[in-house]
Amino acid sequence: DVKVTQSSRYLVKRTGEKVFLECVQDMDHENMFWYRQDPGLGLRLIYFSYDVKMKEKGDIPEGYSVSREKKERFSLILESASTNQTSMYLCASSPGLAVYPKQETQYFGPGTRLLVL
């Protein structure tokens, strides 16, 4: 079974702090994603990566950065946490198979609930 793990289930930080959220997958997947999920808004893509050291902005990248130094690890960084970044953060990975039709089923971690005070 694919396993995606996230470093923390719950996190409380203060405004202005630098926050690191870590995600690790164990299935040699090419693609990794970071989403945030807020009530009524669904999952919104922050950043994704389709290869080591490669990254692409998603729909809401402002205030975030990412790092992918190794294939299995994708980190989300909040440079200076703000209260509007209080949310559930979900990491996901997908195989990245170069076949058609693409079947990019995503495998999610358990999520990190971040509270910024």
Add this chain to the structure above:
Amino acid sequence: SQKIEQNSEALNIQEGKTATLTCNYTNYSPAYLQWYRQDPGRGPVFLLLIRENEKEKRKERLKVTFDTTLKQSLFHITASQPADSATYLCALEDGGFKTIFGAGTRLFVKA
């Protein structure tokens, strides 16, 4: 850009009945569409994928249909059980590596 609409109101049904959830999209028909289940405080879990050239897909008590004319997918759970209570998300490929997700519909199955 592509938008997904799922009924934001919760669906309440009696155990044993069939639950039907709707997913509508607004623009081009995607190459495939997926359904995920999400329990409170957990990440979504993949259930089914249906491609644009497929009309229907089944997996045990689950059935998904995909109507590219109506730009709609229906997700059915037959003989529903209280353990099926969760939020169900519809997801579409949005070009390249991206997938967009609907906000989900909450299902409550009463015993």
